[in-house]
Structures are given as structure tokens and as C-alpha cells.
Amino acid sequence: MELMDQIDFDVLATNPVFQLATCCLDDVLARDAGECVICLEELQQGDTIARLPCLCIYHKSCIDSWFEINRSCPEHPSD
């Protein structure tokens, strides 16, 4: 059991304060998770990734750059 998997992301996703305060949580990917829609490269085991409150996963470096010009998830624009 990994502690990171125990975080209640449902609470984060439904709480607008958390959505902005914890824009992303750093993590190291434990298993392949498809592709990062920002750079279109595969997210691979061992990559440093960021997990958003909406449960989307991107490379940490990709989402950091994204958040410099955007305020919301690439796949879930809030407004």
C-alpha cells in the first residue's frame, strides 16, 4: 500500500479551495499511465508526474509550464 494512493482525491476535486491551493501533487509514477496530453509523450513508470485534483496526470515539468499560462487542467477547462 502506498500512502499517496490513500489521498481522498474526491474531496480535493469537489473543494474549490483545494483545487487552486493544491494545483498539483508531485508524485513518481508507479505504473504506465497513457500519454501526457501536453507533450503527447507516454507517461512511464518512474517519471516525475503531477496529479491534479481532477485525477489527470501529466509530467511535472509539462504541467508546471502549462500553469504559467493557464489556470486549469488542459482536459478540464473550468471556465
Ligand SMILES: [Zn+2]
Ligand atoms: Zn508531458
Ligand SMILES: [Zn+2]
Ligand atoms: Zn483534468
